[in-house]
Amino acid sequence: MQNKQRITVLINIFVCLFVVIILRLAYIQIVKHKFYLQKSQDQRTQIIKLASQRGDILDCQGNLLATSIDTYSVYEYKKGWVERKLSKEEAEKLVAEKPKERSIIRERKRVYPNDGLLAQTLGFVGIDNQGLSGLELSFDKYLHGKEGQVITEGDPRGRELYGAVRELEAGEDGMDLTLTIDENIQYVAERELARQVKESQAISGTCIVMDAKNGEILALASLPGFDPNNYGQANPKLWHPRFLDPYEPGSTFKLITVAAGLAAEVITPDSKLKKLESITVGGKVIKNSHAMNFPGSSVTVSKVLEQSLNTGVAQIGLMLGQERFYNYLKKFGLGEKTNFGLWGESAGVVRHWQQWYKPDIVMMTFGQSLSVTPLQLMQAVSAFANQGVMIEPILVKKIESQDKHFVKSLSQKYGRQAVPAKIADEMKTLMRNVVLYGSGRRAAIKGFAVGGKTGTAQKAKPHGGGYLEGHYIASFIGFAPLNNPRIIALVIVDDPRGSIWGESVCGPVFSRVVEYCLRYLNAVPDML
């Protein structure tokens, strides 16, 4: 029967088709097995990042300035973060609203226990604990550590599979940063500065305290500041550490001019200079800020500093000449970064002498037509406290891994010999005279001999082209005790109202802060 034959044909066709299927299965499952297995693994492999523990920032006594705490963030499926870094109760409340879609993820949050203290120096971190400003940014490489990760298997929605194979790659915690800052000195410096800034209705103020022996910065106050715990609420302009920027130092710079004059032997401490009401250089008329209410037709070098006579230092500048004066400026490290630790430091502006305009040679003698950073000026003046050797300022003392296996100590580097030791001692006496008899009287400290210099600089217009009328930067730089200097401090108040003079605005701040430091450090009084 024909039908039966055809059924047999049908059987054969079916069996043949199944053989094709078996061959195809063999190809997929045996020949291409590794390829498909890999593809399948790749698509379900999920990497869960494990945040590393960010290193702490400590002061020189080991007090916490920045640390991290556990917080709880709420994540919603497909929508992402709902809110991050909440307390446990707050997070649980948010999850309870949509328990199926939301889950809690533990995260570390950066906190600054002292709120605004040292804010601009410390800086802050972003929501993912990445350094954004200040030390948090400059030392992010060390503080951040290395993220760990869990490699696991997930479904297309990202949820982990049941019985997923997990693989853990441990991360590395960040390192701790120990600063040279002393929390207590920082606090006093900020307190005294804040009082003065408020009293003077000034725009801002800076007060830097440095160990005169080793360059360790003990306080870096810059006001107004902000609270890095809530940096988003502050004006972003306040985030920036002001002391990184250059300013025209004004009369404090006369110290450098006199030291250069002494070192170049164009003057001696006993030299007599002409007592001039004004001096004209390159068509520019230079005058003194005060009337000279003392007798005689000449002035001593000491008197020039005590009375802060522009016409006096101008004569020294003219005696030095452009090239020689410029070389001394370079010797004092001006126009070069100090590299004390924070990113974004300015090098200041000291133009090459061949580019100077005619009056520049005298303008610079009293700190105009050039700009320096506060730390450059302190570094330069530190030479007078240390037999002519400049001390480079440092801010970070030690970088240390959590397990103490990695330690990097950063000690101070002795800078260049700016002037001979003899000149440094002569400068000490001259600075002493300023505080004893001259414009620096209000910087005096009971029991200690103080040397220093005031400054009252006209504010340069922001985009060049002369100076603002009625706006000044008052400052005072000095060190103590005189015979064995322990502390160098610089106080700057920007645009004070009422009294504008460095002596009355900055002298008292210097006096109170440095007195606190000396007593805090158990310095031996040298003027009983």
Place this chain on the structure above:
Amino acid sequence: MRQPKTDYIFLFSIFALITIGTIMVFSASPTMGLKVGDTYFFIKRHLFYLLLGLCGLYFALRCDLELLRKWAFAIYAFSMILLLLLFVPGVGRQVLGATRWINLGLISFQPSELIKFSMIVILARLLSDLGEGIVDFLHGLLPILVLIGLTAIIVILQPDLGTAIAIVLISVILLFVAGIRLAHLGFLLGSGLLAVIALSLTSPYRLRRLTAFLDPWKDPQGSGFQIIQSLLAVGSGGWHGLGLGASRQKYFYLPQQFTDFIFAILGEELGFIGGVVVIILFIIFIVRGLKIALSQHNHFCSLLATGIVSWLALQTLMNIMVVIGLLPTTGIPLPFISYGGTSTIVNLFAVGILINISLWPGKESKAKAK
């Protein structure tokens, strides 16, 4: 006289396939079950459908095949009415862009599963009545072709191209076995192929499926997604598979992981060895099933058995070929293995008919023996 006796190997193959199917549904469905809130949701339903199917099987065993032959037109008409009901708004339930289910409250019923069976019954009746007359194109073959064409068109309109193709192929097999002239057969196959191509080109979703099948990696996140995920599942199985229950692709990477694509999960968990065992069981079922047709002298019963076995064989081939990337996605379940209400019940009912045929001596043959 033919001595009817029970074919235990045949019965074993069916039993083994149903058992493997149940285990695979058990393994592959909990991920989806969790989504509806009950891990065992689909397993419970599957067992319930099996129970209904066994009732169907018993009923089919007991039914009078002569009666089935007599009522062939009525059964066909009933199936057609159900099929047409899908076009009445409110009756049909739409799933994945196609209306294929009649909502019966607790369960949904898929008339296209029934129409395949009814089509076999009516063709067996018509062709057995026609006998040698099939060689006459105009008076024998043409009316039957019109019937096949009409049925296929209605199924296509659902739209359910896969079932339509299955119906046409089953019909062609029955025509072939019933003694169609090979010249006519060649003409039919040629024009059928052209029709499939035309249909594929007129519907963008069919065309997308077709191109995805040819090069799934062109659009791995879109039209090629399902076939790629299926290949990843099968391929990662290797020789012996990841182990029962250890599938990774069932975690929502592979859609329809316990219905149309259950063979992919089987390949992933049980490997090449497991896959080949299942295929051998299917071959046993088909060969032994067609042996029933061979040994049955009653022309209607022989054609009915051939139709039923060919139907299940075609579904098996089409389903597995889709899973391993030899055919574009058609939406056909794997007999005895896939989860699915209507198909499980109808398959078991059809198996009941097959067994019934194998045990039935056959009236016509008696008559001819005289």
